[in-house]
Amino acid sequence: MAYEGLDFYDIESQxxxxxxxxxxxxxxxxxxxxxxxxxxxxxxxxxPEEWGKALGEMGVLGMTIDEKYGCAGMSYVAYGLVCQELExxxxxxxxxxxxQGSLAMFPISAFGSEEQKMHYLPQMASGEWIGxxxxxxxxxxxxxxxxxxxxVEDGDEYVLNGAKMWITNGTVADVxxxxxxxxxxxxxxxxxxxxxxxxxPEMTGKHSLKASVTSELVFQDCRIPKDRILPNVKGLKxxxxxxxxxxxxxxxxxxxxxxxxxxxxxxxALSRIQFEHPIxxxxxxxxKLAWMLREITKGQLLALHxxxxxxxxxxxxxxxxxxxxxxxxxxxxxxxxxxxxxxxxGILDEYPIMRHMANLESVKTYEGTHDIHxxxxxxxxxxxxxxTRTV
Amino acid sequence: xxxxxxxxxxxxxxDKMTExxxxxxxxxxxxAQILVSGDRVDLSAxxxxxxxxxxxxxxxxxxxxxxxxxxxxxITLGNADCDKVLKDAKAVGVDRIIRVWDDSWSELxxxxxxxxxxxxxxxxxxxxxxxxxxxxxTGAGSTGPGVAExxxxxxxxxxIGLEFEDTGVEAMVPAATGNARTGVSLPAVISxxxxxxxxxxxxxxxxxxxxxxxxxxxxxxxxxxxxxxISHSPPPKKAPGQTFEGASEVPRVVAALRNDANVI
Amino acid sequence: xxxTIVIAETRDGELHPVTAELVSAANNLGDxxxxxxPSTNDAAANSASSIAGVSKVIACVGDCFAAYDAASWAEAIxxxxxxxxxxxxxxxxxxxxxxxLAARRSISVVQDVVGIDGGTLTQPIYSxxxxxxxxxxxxxxxxxxxxxxxxxGDGGSAEVxxxxxxxxxxxxxxxxxxxxxxxxxxxxxxxxxxxxxxxxDPANFANLERLADTLGAAVGASRAAVDTWEEIxxxxxxxxTGKTVNPSLYIAVGISGAIQHLAGMRTSKYIVAINxxxxxxxxxxxxxxxxxxxxxxxxxxxxxxxxxxx
Numbered sequence: 001m002a003y004e005g006l007d008f009y010d011i012e013s014q015x016x017x018x019x020x021x022x023x024x025x026x027x028x029x030x031x032x033x034x035x036x037x038x039x040x041x042x043x044x045x046x047x048p049e050e051w052g053k054a055l056g057e058m059g060v061l062g063m064t065i066d067e068k069y070g071c072a073g074m075s076y077v078a079y080g081l082v083c084q085e086l087e088x089x090x091x092x093x094x095x096x097x098x099x100q101g102s103l104a105m106f107p108i109s110a111f112g113s114e115e116q117k118m119h120y121l122p123q124m125a126s127g128e129w130i131g132x133x134x135x136x137x138x139x140x141x142x143x144x145x146x147x148x149x150x151x152v153e154d155g156d157e158y159v160l161n162g163a164k165m166w167i168t169n170g171t172v173a174d175v176x177x178x179x180x181x182x183x184x185x186x187x188x189x190x191x192x193x194x195x196x197x198x199x200x201p202e203m204t205g206k207h208s209l210k211a212s213v214t215s216e217l218v219f220q221d222c223r224i225p226k227d228r229i230l231p232n233v234k235g236l237k238x239x240x241x242x243x244x245x246x247x248x249x250x251x252x253x254x255x256x257x258x259x260x261x262x263x264x265x266x267x268x269a270l271s272r273i274q275f276e277h278p279i280x281x282x283x284x285x286x287x288k289l290a291w292m293l294r295e296i297t298k299g300q301l302l303a304l305h306x307x308x309x310x311x312x313x314x315x316x317x318x319x320x321x322x323x324x325x326x327x328x329x330x331x332x333x334x335x336x337x338x339x340x341x342x343x344x345x346g347i348l349d350e351y352p353i354m355r356h357m358a359n360l361e362s363v364k365t366y367e368g369t370h371d372i373h374x375x376x377x378x379x380x381x382x383x384x385x386x387x388t389r390t391v
Numbered sequence: 392x393x394x395x396x397x398x399x400x401x402x403x404x405x406d407k408m409t410e411x412x413x414x415x416x417x418x419x420x421x422x423a424q425i426l427v428s429g430d431r432v433d434l435s436a437x438x439x440x441x442x443x444x445x446x447x448x449x450x451x452x453x454x455x456x457x458x459x460x461x462x463x464x465x466i467t468l469g470n471a472d473c474d475k476v477l478k479d480a481k482a483v484g485v486d487r488i489i490r491v492w493d494d495s496w497s498e499l500x501x502x503x504x505x506x507x508x509x510x511x512x513x514x515x516x517x518x519x520x521x522x523x524x525x526x527x528x529t530g531a532g533s534t535g536p537g538v539a540e541x542x543x544x545x546x547x548x549x550x551i552g553l554e555f556e557d558t559g560v561e562a563m564v565p566a567a568t569g570n571a572r573t574g575v576s577l578p579a580v581i582s583x584x585x586x587x588x589x590x591x592x593x594x595x596x597x598x599x600x601x602x603x604x605x606x607x608x609x610x611x612x613x614x615x616x617x618x619x620x621i622s623h624s625p626p627p628k629k630a631p632g633q634t635f636e637g638a639s640e641v642p643r644v645v646a647a648l649r650n651d652a653n654v655i
Numbered sequence: 656x657x658x659t660i661v662i663a664e665t666r667d668g669e670l671h672p673v674t675a676e677l678v679s680a681a682n683n684l685g686d687x688x689x690x691x692x693p694s695t696n697d698a699a700a701n702s703a704s705s706i707a708g709v710s711k712v713i714a715c716v717g718d719c720f721a722a723y724d725a726a727s728w729a730e731a732i733x734x735x736x737x738x739x740x741x742x743x744x745x746x747x748x749x750x751x752x753x754x755x756l757a758a759r760r761s762i763s764v765v766q767d768v769v770g771i772d773g774g775t776l777t778q779p780i781y782s783x784x785x786x787x788x789x790x791x792x793x794x795x796x797x798x799x800x801x802x803x804x805x806x807x808g809d810g811g812s813a814e815v816x817x818x819x820x821x822x823x824x825x826x827x828x829x830x831x832x833x834x835x836x837x838x839x840x841x842x843x844x845x846x847x848x849x850x851x852x853x854x855x856d857p858a859n860f861a862n863l864e865r866l867a868d869t870l871g872a873a874v875g876a877s878r879a880a881v882d883t884w885e886e887i888x889x890x891x892x893x894x895x896t897g898k899t900v901n902p903s904l905y906i907a908v909g910i911s912g913a914i915q916h917l918a919g920m921r922t923s924k925y926i927v928a929i930n931x932x933x934x935x936x937x938x939x940x941x942x943x944x945x946x947x948x949x950x951x952x953x954x955x956x957x958x959x960x961x962x963x964x965x
Contacts, residue, residue: 004438017475018602021482025593039896059595072595271921272914350878350895350915422901425784432785501754502763529780531766533754536725540758545825546725548751561829565747566723567666572830579825586843617763617795621775621788629925634933634944638951644927644943645959652925652942653802654846654904655870655963 005259008297011304023081034089039349042210055097056127062105070122076310080252080303087253088260091359092212094253099168102245104131107177107188111233132173134164134217135239142372145236149180156226160219170200170215179239188230188238197222208362244320247367251323252303254331257356261338262292264351268342288337295330318380325373332360409461412512413452414522415445415480417473421527430622441476444523446590447583449480451553452521458555462486468504474606481601482593493610500618501533509541510611518578524549535582545579552587658739659685663692663703664749670699673744675706675806680799681742682708683771691736693720700815707811717820723748724824729755731820738794745798757796765797841893844873846904849893851877853909857886862953869960877910894919908949912937
């Protein structure tokens with residue numbers, strides 16, 4: 001049976017014609033190109049280069065950015081739908097698009113000079129240049145404010161020293177947005193792959209996001225020209241505003257993973273016969289399927305409403321924290337439950353279940369861990385921040 | 392536009408601009424479950440798509456424009472629900488999108504539908520029309536040749552290959568004894584099978600173009616209907632599965648596939 | 656008296672046997688049936704005159720009938736055929752011609768008729784997922800599917816009148832090219848023959864390929880076959896991690912029917928299973944199961960199909 005997304009509350013009726021067209025365009029591509037090849041890519045631990053090119057050809061990289069820079073100027077809801085369909089294929093694929101659009105292109109468009117925008121954005125929108133985002137460090141994950149990476153001025157150049165870790169796309173990136181302290185203040189820098197003193201070794205041995213490239217970024221007296229600083233932002237606001245966009249995309253992406261698991265579990269339950277009847281006819285299995293539908297439907301409403309708020313500018317960051325946290329959490333639970341319904345078959349790569357489950361463990365942690373998002377919401381409720389204390 | 396000679400020599404269109412049209416139709420997704428409720432099919436829950444063969448016709452029209460210049464007009468017949476297939480065509484780059492309809496019309500029979508399409512095509516000064524070999528709803532395949540006859544044009548149906556020439560096209564037409572490499576002079580209607588080209592996909596920019604594009608609505612005189620739809624009914628139920636013992640039963644299975652299942 | 660006109664189906668200038676079925680269909684519709692036989696000479700018309708239940712045979716003779724050309728065929732046949740309901744075969748050219756003739760006479764066309772009951776015609780719609788029942792309000796052109804009506808018998812002796820026609824052809828066949836026996840992709844094919852590990856050796860898939868050539872089918876495989884033998888590529892795999900297919904006919908040979916395989920093919924319209932193990936789960940899903948080794952069953956199948964399809 002061809003894939004049709006679960007849409008219990010007729011979310012589609014709330015979408016514009018072009019939002020539906022963009023979703024269907026990506027949905028078809030994922031069905032035709034991604035799903036038949038994803039297991040092999042995972043086995044090889046490789047992100048297929050042609051997928052990046054295809055995303056560029058479809059025009060979904062940085063798709064909310066202005067048309068003047070070779071992008072599409074589309075709604076955040078359309079961007080969310082793209083994330084949903086990509087992650088239905090694989091979280092690693094959605095990660096690629098999130099990093100390119102929200103974490104690398106967005107800061108250039110929001111904080112870059114006009115020259116930087118004209119130089120980088122069209123090439124990145126087409127997928128010609130790949131971007132990455134360096135914030136997290138080996139010792140500073142949830143607490144990026146205490147980062148070690150430093151930049152110092154030296155004549156016409158900045159000199160960067162330090163290291164970043166868990167950087168999606170790092171090894172394959174042409175352009176890295178690197179956050180480093182200049183005179184004690186966090187600033188954004190554009191580092192290019194051939195810059196002297198810059199290297200990006202790949203991290204291997206992951207049991208999750210296997211079709212995604214994860215790297216370290218190493219700066220050893222890395223020299224870049226002065227016009228590579230992002231002129232229009234200072235402090236943590238810079239990276240955090242990027243993360244808001246990426247987290248927003250994840251809240252939709254997780255629905256895609258959950259849909260893939262639900263779809264597989266439903267099909268399996270209807271066709272698997274035990275005790276002479278399809279297991280879908282048993283109450284325990286129906287209970288699980290009903291729970292999945294319930295959580296997916298709630299997650300869809302959350303993401304759609306947040307998307308409309310993103311589009312009209314009435315959102316605040318804690319709302320994004322809630323959506324990211326909730327939707328990834330429900331997707332992970334659905335993946336585990338789907339594995340249960342698939343029985344032993346659920347561990348095979350014949351089914352997408354274990355892959356989504358393992359991916360979602362990463363997604364739960366990256367871009368603000370589940371617990372950190374709880375603390376962000378806790379602070380909003382109580383007015384008391386619970387991140388730091390003097391012990 | 393006058394009636395063109397039907398001689399064996401392929402006539403060109405002179406220095407006239409090639410005006411290319413592609414006929415597209417909105418149909419239920421071919422994977423959709425079709426339910427009959429009361430005595431009519433119930434299509435309220437189906438997903439609607441452009442008929443699959445029309446995607447190949449659309450690609451052929453775009454390739455024709457790229458090879459020989461001209462404009463591509465996508466035409467559909469139906470009420471405003473059918474705008475979406477025109478937008479889908481616009482998203483892959485057609486120049487103009489036209490919906491043929493009149494609010495006094497309801498379901499049209501083939502005579503009415505072909506008349507309406509032929510009249511509009513004539514008025515638009517089109518000289519080549521591409522369409523799918525059949526639509527996924529009726530599966531009839533009548534529109535291409537029927538429109539051609541009403542216009543007095545040549546046609547080639549079910550084509551599986553296509554080359555563009557200055558004065559016409561060369562189509563590969565399947566025949567019982569092989570494939571016929573066939574020259575077709577313009578004006579002509581070409582109905583397309585799948586497989587000879589890969590329909591292009593839209594991209595976000597095309598979709599934004601489609602969003603801004605206006606659907607033109609055109610109408611036409613049509614004859615009165617001469618077919619009465621009495622009812623729809625579910626297909627005859629398949630017999631329950633049968634198992635036969637031994638290779639000597641194979642002829643019985645082959646006969647059943649031929650006579651009962653009608654699949655060979 | 657209502658007049659029905661059968662347009663004879665010909666193949667290489669000879670009368671195709673389906674014409675006798677069309678005569679039965681026509682006799683269900685009206686009370687006087689005329690056959691129009693398009694050809695470059697009158698030989699086929701003479702053989703049509705022996706079909707029982709025919710009032711009149713018109714040999715529509717012209718050079719344009721040397722190769723199929725819709726416009727000139729329609730023009731020539733139209734001027735030979737009296738008015739009435741026109742009946743063509745629902746073949747590729749028959750349907751094309753029915754459309755042309757209807758358009759030429761400004762009447763409606765009804766394709767793929769599979770039933771005629773009094774004034775009610777039945778045709779499949781939505782690829783056979785529903786049937787449409789309709790009546791005609793005046794003349795029309797219809798095409799009738801093969802195997803719908805029993806062929807009319809022999810013993811007729813209708814008068815043959817020859818009408819020479821000279822319509823100009825609109826299209827020119829430049830060359831006939833033999834059909835390449837190119838292997839269809841399983842995702843595209845309307846008939847699929849798949850082999851499983853029960854084929855014992857990848858070389859034995861040659862048997863499936865020969866059958867596929869006869870049927871115009873694609874050759875598929877189960878995951879077990881693809882995983883076991885390097886020679887069977889992943890592109891042939893039908894199932895959960897392979898392709899999901901939806902053909903009219905799926906023939907599973909030496910495939911047990913694991914749930915992962917069924918996931919890829921269970922929506923096939925008709926499923927034939929050949930397996931030596933009567934307990935194989937595939938039989939629960941088959942419309943026609945044959946309990947036999949493939950070594951015994953395939954030669955019979957091939958011979959039967961060759962006899963039927965040529």
